[in-house]
Amino acid sequence: MRLARKVTISVLALFIPPTVVAGLVLILLHRRGLLEEPGTLLMAGLAGLAVMVAYLAVVAMGLGRSLVRTVEELRHGAELIATVNPDHRLEVRTGDELQALGDEINRLGDRLRAAGAGPDTAPAPGALEPxxxxxxxxxxxxxxxxxxxxxxxxxxxxxxxxxxxxxxxxxxxxxxxxxxxxxxxxxxxxxxxxxxxxxxxxxxxxxxxxxxxxxxxxxxxxxxxxxxxxxxxxxxxxxxxxxxxxxxxxxxxxxxxxxxxxxxxxxxxxxxxxxxxxxxxxxxxxxxxxxxxxxxxxxxxxxxxxxxxxxxxxxxxxxxxxxxxxxxxxxxxxxxxxxx
Missing domain, CATH: 3.30.420.10 (Ribonuclease H-like superfamily/Ribonuclease H)
Structure with missing residues (x-):
């Protein structure tokens, strides 16, 4: 399913980069013989953790902005649906259903524009579906x-x-x-x-x-x-x-x-x-x-x-x-x- 693939890719994208950075830091310290000194290993671990936290913070900010855009797009989609049928209710349970909903909203918007509908004008009956x-x-x-x-x-x-x-x-x-x-x-x-x-x-x-x-x-x-x-x-x-x-x-x-x-x-x-x-x-x-x-x-x-x-x-x-x-x-x- 598309949702499972997206979740897997997202998890890998979250954790692989900071893990690679931390690993490279440890390799560099090992080559210089610094890992034998007391406390250096702990400091390297803390540094890797700090890199991961900073990275996750940046990703979270991006996800937050993306979520805001998604919510705004869904709000606009709900307005389009209400233009056609104010009593309709949606049930979306999975990511695939959410993707399908977005595609349907886009198609509905195209049909509404073709029917001459705008923010204050509903399309004539029969303008949407064969x-x-x-x-x-x-x-x-x-x-x-x-x-x-x-x-x-x-x-x-x-x-x-x-x-x-x-x-x-x-x-x-x-x-x-x-x-x-x-x-x-x-x-x-x-x-x-x-x-x-x-x-x-x-x-x-x-x-x-x-x-x-x-x-x-x-x-x-x-x-x-x-x-x-x-x-x-x-x-x-x-x-x-x-x-x-x-x-x-x-x-x-x-x-x-x-x-x-x-x-x-x-x-x-x-x-x-x-x-x-x-x-x-x-x-x-x-x-x-x-x-x-x-x-x-x-x-x-x-x-x-x-x-x-x-x-x-x-x-x-x-x-x-x-x-x-x-x-x-x-x-x-x-x-x-x-x-x-």
Whole structure:
């Protein structure tokens, strides 16, 4: 078990260094013939004990700081859990269970952020677990991947922090049916963010304030985007970023969060397929899979590139025995979850 190994390593780490130091001191004294003098052996023993005490004190200080951090992280995790179910109670008896709890809290935090939840806002019902999906979404879990419709989306924004006021400036998506990217079935709209676009963001996507004059707001655009999505499976590359920007506006409009349905992330699917690879950014995936990069950092270009990547990843997953949506979701979950 992991806990037993950790305890063994910790005990060895505590006692081996001071024991080695004390042994080296005794060897040095012996070589100089000092151990024959009265009291020297006692002094050497006391010196070794002092070294051990000092070492243990330093280790204890480090453990204390680590314990404080752990307690703080668990407190934050409890707040996340209370956001979803205030009546839930935890029972943790072993170190392995504690490790598993930490992993679950991390996953829950990711799902909450994707659902648009914050310190003062709970996610919409059904935003966390596939088991709570209703109707068509629940039925699709067992559907073959090549029989599904996907909508691959991408956004460009004023920055990376919606909680700090950053907003969408470009929303685009393309429909994928089975293994076919429908390049003429696209959603492609510039969006007025209601704030100036910073120069550093303009340098990335090229959308400045002049381009956005007369553009509709996201509040005006999102209902038609939801119509375009329909009952399709939502896909994106590191898609939680995009969903974080859409969720608050959807909530204000009374629309269900897109995270409340089946969502696939090509980054996670890549990690499931290419377990030993170190790069899973869009360019790395495109290069690895032989997909041409189309107009990088344009919302439509990135959506089209991601769609082609999705088709290739789904084919590779099928070769590995992953043929249904539920199996793909599970493969993606395992890929982003550290093994216990």
């Amino acid at each position: 088991a709570t999906w209703g109707g068509a979404q629940a039925a699709r879990v067992t559907a073959p991947l090549d029989a599904l419709t996907f909508v691959v989306l991408d956004t460009e924004t004023t920055g990376i922090r919606p909680e700090a006021g950053d907003r969408v400036v470009w929303l685009a998506a393309v429909r994928v049916i089975g293994a076919e990217v429908r390049q003429h079935e696209v959603f492609d709209v510039l969006v007025d963010p209601g704030r100036p676009v910073p120069p550093e963001s303009v340098r990335i996507h090229g959308i400045d304030n002049d381009v956005l004059v007369g553009a509709p707001t996201l509040e005006a655009v999102l209902p038609s985007f939801y119509e375009f999505v329909g009952n399709a499976v939502v896909v994106g590359h590191e898609v939680s970023f995009d969903l974080r920007f859409l969720a608050p506006v959807a909530r204000r409009l009374g629309l269900p969060p897109l995270s409340a349905r089946a969502v696939l992330d090509t980054g996670d699917l890549s990690r499931a397929v290419h377990r030993s690879a170190t790069g899973h950014d869009l360019e790395a995936l495109a290069l690895r899979l032989g997909v041409p990069v189309i107009s990088r950092h344009s919302a439509l270009g990135d959506a089209l590139t991601t769609a082609e990547i999705l088709v290739r990843l789904l084919a590779l997953l099928k070769n590995r025995g992953v043929s249904t949506l539920g199996e793909a979701l599970e493969a993606a979950r395992r890929a982003r979850t550290p093994a216990l």
